[in-house]
Amino acid sequence: MLAPPDDLEKLFLEAAQSWDLERIYTDIERVNGKPLKPTERACLRGLLCRYRPGQIAFKLTWTSGSLRVELNKGLYRYLEALAEKPLNTLRWECIGDWLEEKGYKLSGTSLNRIDRSTLTSQQGLTDWGDAPEAPVFFGRKEELAQLEQWIVVDRCHLVAIWGMGGIGKTALSVKLVEQIQGKFDYFIWRSLRHVQPIQQILADLLKSLAPQLSTSQFEVSDLIEVLKQHRCLIVLDDFETILRDGELVGLYRPGCEGYAELLERVGGERHQSCLVPISREQPKEIAVLQGADLPVRSFKLSGMQRQEARQLLVARGFTGSENGMEQLVQQYRGNPAALRIVGTTIHELFNGNISEFLKQTALALGDVLRSLLYQQFERLSDLEKDILYWLSIRRRPASLVMLRDDTKSIASGSELLDALESLRWRSLIEKSTEGNEVVFMLEPVVMKYVSKKFIDEVCKEVDAIAQTQSLVKIRLLRSHALVEDLAPDNTRAAQIRLILKPVKDRLGIALAQAGMTEEAFNEVLTTLQTRFSQDSMYLEANLALLGLLL
Ligand SMILES: Nc1ncnc2c1ncn2[C@@H]1O[C@H](COP(=O)(O)OP(=O)(O)OP(=O)(O)O)[C@@H](O)[C@H]1O
Ligand SMILES: [Mg+2]
Structure with a gap:
């Protein structure tokens, strides 16, 4: 059902803040020979406020299909004519740019001269960006209540939502925003999936939040100014993409270091807004700034009940x-x-x-989850990967002492602690207490992935040994045990079945492909033996387990 025209005229009026609407209406009438209908005017205003057509349809109580037909028949074609663009080339996201090119945007003033009274009395901006929809959503009542409490009641400035890939961070946040956006003047959702330098995201946010601000160099201070003047909710999803791969958690990619300042200032300064970074890893600044009596909080999302x-x-x-x-x-x-x-x-x-x-269980990981974990794993430093491999070999919680022993040839004690903390922030390992001892273990989904990855990597090394008949490129077979000497019997049995057996099978194939018998190969290895005995902790034992060096 169509909303009555009276209501239509009141919809999306905030567009007048930034656009010379009357001139656009008049010029469209001049170019197309007829005035815009009230629905078309409302749609135009909505699109200029960066609402998606589907969201506009919702406000108009139309179905999105019928609204799209209506827009395609009328408004879109008129706008192409007005902007002097070829027919059928309009994408709704470009409308603002096209009309700006044609000079319909109101000229900028400096931020300090924004007329607060008009802005605050206007209807707020809601810009979902490329947020997905979450049509099927179960549970999470406690999580939603907690986050609402922090953001709406406690008026926190910075609330990070973090947790492992696929755990439901984005879906939860979409629900959360649907629930609380009415409490804010402005709401904007952006994904950082395509790695955006801070300049770019500031420009993008401020273009919407403070269109009057005329500068080409936006600064964090400009955003803070807006956050002071208005109650804004800003969600930055996929935050981990601006963090550096292959390093301990928390370092930013080149060009993205400015995000640290953004978090620190949004978390630390006085204003009335809230920034919500969503991330697979907990941003370092949040870990430092958070506190139950502070306006910075960190919410680790776990699995569903x-x-x-x-x-x-x-x-x-x-x-x-x-x-x-x-x-x-x-x-x-x-x-x-x-x-x-x-x-x-x-x-x-x-x-x-x-x-x-x-x-x-071998079939347990589907392609999608594997690719989620793949992305996460590839981001890790070598030491972090090595720790995960050890935890996957051990197949049971490991104490700090055990891990220190495992990694003593590759890392100092403090490096190990840093890496463990980093892995926890990335939600790849869990920490708990057994008796008086702190122990670490892998999330089960991660365990599956890492075990498979370890076997794949060791198999590659076995291939390389067979092909090159040398041990030069061997790393994991030196640094990790395929089967632990001192493990409980059932763990050893599992290690033999799940790790040693597939690697051994692979060795047989690799040798056959290289045209060698095990005996001939053993002779080659024996001549190399003197060279590898000092520099490798586990190589000799591993090769022996594989039936070599006998
Ligand atoms: N509470 C829920 N009820 C139903 N489906 C859900 C729920 N939470 C998440 N999902 C579904 O699970 C999948 C993964 O969720 P989502 O994309 O939110 O995870 P994520 O933590 O944001 O992952 P990533 O780290 O890859 O961004 C999606 O298909 C989502 O729709
Ligand atoms: Mg997500």
Whole structure:
């Protein structure tokens, strides 16, 4: 149903703040020979405020399909004519740029001269950017309540939401914003997925928040000024993309160092707004600034609760009474991305039989989750990777003393502590206490991925040994044990079955491909033996386990 014209005229009036609307209306009438209808005027204002067509349709109580037809028939074509662009080339995102080129944007004033009274009395700006929709969403009531409390009631300035890939950060934040955006004058969502230098994001945000500001060099101070004047909610998703790969957590990519200043100042200075970075890793500044009595908070998102995760599986075609559902949820720690992917696999390959699937854990990781974890893993420093490999070999919680022993040839004690902290911030490992001892372990989904990665990498080394008959390029076989000497029996049995066996199989294939018998190969290795005995902790033992050097 169409909203009555009276209401239509009141919609998106804030566009008048930045645009000479009357002149646009008159010129469109002149170029096209007829005036815009009230609906078209409302749509034009909405588009100039950067609402998406679907959101405008919602406000007009139209279906988005019928609104799109209407826009394609009329407004879009008129705007092409007005902007003197070829027919059928308009994308709604460009409308602002086109009309700005044509001089319809009101001329800028400096930020300090923004007329506060008009701005604050205007209807607020809502700009979802490229935020996804979350049409199917279960549970998370406590998480939403906690975040709402921090942002709306406690009026925090900086609230980071972080957690491992696929755990549901973006979906939760979309729900959160839907719930609380009415409490803010302005709301903007941006993803940093395509690595944006700070200048670019500041320009983008300020273009919307303070269109009157006329400068080409935006500074964090300009944004802070707006955050003081208006109650703004700004969400920056995929924050980890501006952090550097291959380093300990928290360092920024070149050109993105300014984000540290952004977080520090938004967290530390007086204003009335809230910035919400969403990240797979906890930004370092937040870890430093956060506190229960401070306006900076950090929310680590964990998996979904059992009941809610079950609902998610039911929505993916399970009845909820299947055997093994509890175990499945447990195994994937309520990670919604993992459960969705695994749900599909179980339907496609196991005819929906969860217990059957659970017996064959090798198939447990679907492509999507693997690629999520791949991205996360590739970002790590060598030491972080080495620690994860050790934890995957151990298959049980490891104390600091054990890890120190494992990594003593590659890292000092303090380097190890830094790397462990970094891995925790990246939500790849969990810390808990056993007796009086602090222990570290892998998240189960991560465990699967890292175990496979370790075997793949060791197999590559085995290939290289067979092809080059040298040990020059060997690293993991030197630094990690395939099977631990002192592990409990059941762990050793698992290590033999899950690590040693596949590597050994691979060695057989590699030798066959290289046209060598094991005996001939052993002779080559024996001549090398004197050279590798000093520099490697585990190489000799590993080669012996593989049936070599006997
Ligand atoms: N509470 C929920 N109910 C139903 N589905 C959910 C829920 N939370 C997340 N999902 C779904 O799980 C998938 C992963 O969620 P999301 O993209 O929010 O994860 P993320 O933590 O942002 O991941 P990334 O680190 O890759 O950005 C999505 O398909 C999302 O729709
Ligand atoms: Mg996300």
